Amino acid sequence: MASAAGPSAQTARAALAAALLTGAATAVVLGVYAGVHAPAGRPLFTLGFSGMLQMKTWLATGAVVLVVVQLATALWMWGRLPGAGAPPGWVGPVHRYSGAVAFVLTVPAGLHCLWALGLGAGSPRVLTHSAVGCVFYGAYAAKMLGLRLPGLPGWGLPVLGGTVLASLALVWATSALWFFTRSGLPLL
Numbered sequence: 001m002a003s004a005a006g007p008s009a010q011t012a013r014a015a016l017a018a019a020l021l022t023g024a025a026t027a028v029v030l031g032v033y034a035g036v037h038a039p040a041g042r043p044l045f046t047l048g049f050s051g052m053l054q055m056k057t058w059l060a061t062g063a064v065v066l067v068v069v070q071l072a073t074a075l076w077m078w079g080r081l082p083g084a085g086a087p088p089g090w091v092g093p094v095h096r097y098s099g100a101v102a103f104v105l106t107v108p109a110g111l112h113c114l115w116a117l118g119l120g121a122g123s124p125r126v127l128t129h130s131a132v133g134c135v136f137y138g139a140y141a142a143k144m145l146g147l148r149l150p151g152l153p154g155w156g157l158p159v160l161g162g163t164v165l166a167s168l169a170l171v172w173a174t175s176a177l178w179f180f181t182r183s184g185l186p187l188l
């Protein structure tokens with residue numbers, strides 16, 4: 001019994017350490033890049049929007065809407081959605097694909113933040129946004145790795161997934177929400 005429990009506890013620790021170290025390294029590398037390079041100050045593309053801020057704001061908002069779908073489907077799969085029975089077969093794929101699309105939507109926004117604007121430290125809001133933006137990509141990397149590593153502790157995925165969701169919500173609240181409250185800039 002002890003020898004059966006030993007390796008599996010060790011595997012769980014190794015899986016958790018690998019996921020957390022990968023996530024931390026991802027966040028630190030992005031933060032260091034954002035801090036040391038000279039911000040380009042211009043967009044690479046605007047995808048038909050009137051400017052970089054408008055593009056980033058709408059892409060981030062789309063990602064946050066999909067994150068709500070992610071949260072609902074995750075709760076359903078874990079049997080924690082009040083009033084819902086056993087999850088039908090489509091819940092898993094909806095969770096997976098809404099997550100993938102949400103991530104893809106963040107990439108043009110995050111890329112422009114990192115490359116064009118860098119690590120903003122002009123105000124607590126902008127500093128929080130920059131730091132949590134890096135945490136978001138770190139948490140996402142850790143979660144993707146955690147999904148594929150055998151032996152991750154049972155609480156590992158909900159915690160990593162929750163960090164991804166919470167960090168994206170905070171990134172959105174400190175950027176797109178602020179943008180929507182500003183007057184004088186075109187919304188699209």
Ligand code: HEM
Pocket residue numbers: 030031034053056057058059060106109110113114117118119120121126129130131132133134136168171172174175176178179
């Ligand atoms: C999930 C990833 C991210 C998303 C969806 C996102 C989204 C946005 C949006 C919509 C804006 C425009 C609103 C505004 O100007 O405040 C913005 C601005 C900005 N972002 Fe990000 N961002 C992300 C990650 C990052 C990262 C990793 C950094 C830097 C390390 C960063 C730095 C900035 C800065 C400096 C601004 C300008 C803020 C200002 O001066 O008002 N962002 N971001």
